[in-house]
Amino acid sequence: MIVQTIFLGFVGPWQWIIIGLAILLLFGGKKLPELMKGLGTGIKEFKNATSEEEKEEEEEKKKETDKK
Numbered sequence: 001m002i003v004q005t006i007f008l009g010f011v012g013p014w015q016w017i018i019i020g021l022a023i024l025l026l027f028g029g030k031k032l033p034e035l036m037k038g039l040g041t042g043i044k045e046f047k048n049a050t051s052e053e054e055k056e057e058e059e060e061k062k063k064e065t066d067k068k
Contacts, residue, residue, distance in 0.1 A: 027035060 024032060
């Protein structure tokens, strides 16, 4: 947590602009929306998988408590 705070403290707005421009130059304007769409889909699938896992764990706990 502290390391993350320190790292983010060193990256200012100009550095983020430079990083964004570098990504734009590397991937191009046409590929960037496709990459962001893929990233969004991946994040959505990850959230769904974690929520399903939590639901399964809750159901298992309920079954264990019902058996007792």
